[in-house]
Amino acid sequence: MSSSTAGHSPGRHAVRNTVLATLISAFLLWLASEFGPVMTELLSEYVWAPIVTAASVTWSAVTYSVGVPVWLLALLAIFPARAVVGVLQKRRAPAGPPEPRWQDYTVDYFHGLRWRWAYAGERIFDVTPFCPRDDTLLVAERDYYQMFLCCETCGERWDFRGDDARSLRGKVERQIDRKLRNENEWRAVVAAQRSST
Numbered sequence: 001m002s003s004s005t006a007g008h009s010p011g012r013h014a015v016r017n018t019v020l021a022t023l024i025s026a027f028l029l030w031l032a033s034e035f036g037p038v039m040t041e042l043l044s045e046y047v048w049a050p051i052v053t054a055a056s057v058t059w060s061a062v063t064y065s066v067g068v069p070v071w072l073l074a075l076l077a078i079f080p081a082r083a084v085v086g087v088l089q090k091r092r093a094p095a096g097p098p099e100p101r102w103q104d105y106t107v108d109y110f111h112g113l114r115w116r117w118a119y120a121g122e123r124i125f126d127v128t129p130f131c132p133r134d135d136t137l138l139v140a141e142r143d144y145y146q147m148f149l150c151c152e153t154c155g156e157r158w159d160f161r162g163d164d165a166r167s168l169r170g171k172v173e174r175q176i177d178r179k180l181r182n183e184n185e186w187r188a189v190v191a192a193q194r195s196s197t
């Protein structure tokens with residue numbers, strides 16, 4: 001019903017389409033027959049011929065023989081060879097020591113003793129004294145009014161008049177804290193310890 005109300009029969013469309021298709025294919029055939037050989041000729045003259053020429057020129061340039069003295073040839077060969085060897089050696093060489101971090105700073109000397117400590121996050125804790133001579137953990141001894149730190153290995157005693165163990169630790173902790181905030185100081189200590197081991 002809708003086709004009859006459109007005013008023209010659907011057959012006319014089909015006829016027009018067939019005519020158009022025939023015309024277009026005829027045009028394409030004519031184009032191909034007319035310009036096909038021309039296109040082939042153009043391709044061979046402007047695309048293939050230059051590629052072939054460039055390739056043959058490059059080949060003859062690369063394989064062209066020149067008279068070079070042996071010493072020059074040797075020099076030319078040595079420099080790239082040295083570069084290659086250098087690259088290989090660099091690759092083979094073990095990576096240097098890693099850059100020191102502040103967390104590596106855990107040993108230092110204060111008040112004539114060796115001190116070790118640890119970090120909990122950024123907090124210094126467990127500050128502990130050791131004998132500077134034999135590295136024994138020192139023990140605190142106290143008589144009536146003064147504190148000694150004693151080495152059980154060498155028998156040495158250190159007198160910290162007026163300081164108990166806790167206040168002495170506090171003093172050392174403040175020195176560690178000061179050095180940590182002065183990058184040059186803790187870096188120098190870590191570097192010295194690395195080079196001595």
Ligand SMILES: [Zn+2]
Nearest residue numbers: 131134151154
């Ligand atoms: Zn000792």
